[in-house]
Structures are given as structure tokens and as C-alpha cells.
Amino acid sequence: MGKLYTGNGDSGLTKDFAGNELKKDDLIIQVNGKIDSLQSALDMCIFLCVNEEHRKILNEVQKKLWQVAGEVANCDRDCLIWPVTDSDLQNLEEFIDSLGEPPNKFVRFENEKAIWFNECRVRCRDLERELVKLLGAGKLRGEIFKYVNRLSSLFFILGYKS
Numbered sequence: 001m002g003k004l005y006t007g008n009g010d011s012g013l014t015k016d017f018a019g020n021e022l023k024k025d026d027l028i029i030q031v032n033g034k035i036d037s038l039q040s041a042l043d044m045c046i047f048l049c050v051n052e053e054h055r056k057i058l059n060e061v062q063k064k065l066w067q068v069a070g071e072v073a074n075c076d077r078d079c080l081i082w083p084v085t086d087s088d089l090q091n092l093e094e095f096i097d098s099l100g101e102p103p104n105k106f107v108r109f110e111n112e113k114a115i116w117f118n119e120c121r122v123r124c125r126d127l128e129r130e131l132v133k134l135l136g137a138g139k140l141r142g143e144i145f146k147y148v149n150r151l152s153s154l155f156f157i158l159g160y161k162s
Contacts, residue, residue: 018074034127117159
């Protein structure tokens with residue numbers, strides 16, 4: 001029977017998609033850990049979402065985050081089936097705008113769905129703080145950074161509207 005663990009990372013090293021050996025605290029590994037963390041919270045939002053239009057958008061976001069993770073981890077361009085594009089950013093902005101005006105006051109998130117959307121927003125902001133390092137080093141496309149920046153707005157407004 002195969003085992004889930006390999007022990008290959010026991011020395012503190014791992015590999016990116018291209019097979020490059022990296023320390024487990026390398027920025028690329030940190031960023032992909034932040035993406036994984038965000039996707040985990042997003043899974044709960046999708047589970048709790050009853051609005052089919054919102055669920056469709058959230059599933060699209062999940063798909064794009066998988067692509068971002070692959071791109072950050074040096075995935076061959078052939079495996080990037082749905083890379084983040086300017087069109088994705090425009091579609092996301094249009095959807096956010098369609099949800100109405102943002103509040104002009106401090107907001108508390110007080111039901112389960114709203115709390116999970118806020119958790120996504122917080123994790124997204126955490127991801128942004130790591131991505132800005134890759135952006136500054138020229139190792140991240142601007143479209144990706146802008147898209148992730150808009151995601152935190154999406155999660156906020158969906159939490160607010162919950």
C-alpha cells in the first residue's frame with residue numbers, strides 16, 4: 001500500500017512545479033501556502049453559498065487561484081489553462097460593482113456566512129502582502145496582483161451583503 005508521506009521534506013527542502021529544490025520558507029512556498037489557506041476558507045464560503053450566481057463566481061475564483069499557485073510555483077506555461085487576464089479583472093470588478101454601494105461605516109460580520117467571507121478577506125490581504133514581494137522582484141504578473149487585490153473587495157462586499 002502506498003503512503004501519503006514521503007519523508008522527502010524532512011530536511012526542510014521541497015520542490016516547486018519545475019522541480020527546483022527550495023527551502024520550505026522560500027517566498028514561493030510561503031505564497032503558495034497563503035493561496036492554500038485562502039482556498040481552504042473559500043471552500044467553506046462555496047459550501048455555505050445558496051445564491052447560484054455567487055457560487056459560480058466563487059468557483060471561478062477557486063479555479064483562478066489554482067492557476068496563480070501553479071504560475072508562482074514555476075508551472076510550465078502549457079499547464080496554465082486559465083491564467084488570470086485583464087478580462088478576468090474586468091469581470092470581477094463588474095460583478096463587485098453589481099452588488100451595490102459599499103457601506104460608509106464600520107462593519108461587523110455577525111452570521112456564519114459573513115464571518116467566512118471576512119475570513120477570506122483577511123487571508124486574501126495576507127496573501128497580497130506576500131505577493132507584493134514577488135511583484136517587486138519582477139516574478140509576478142501585474143494582472144495577478146490586481147486580481148488578488150480585487151478579491152479582497154469581493155469577499156468584503158459578499159460578507160457585508162450576507
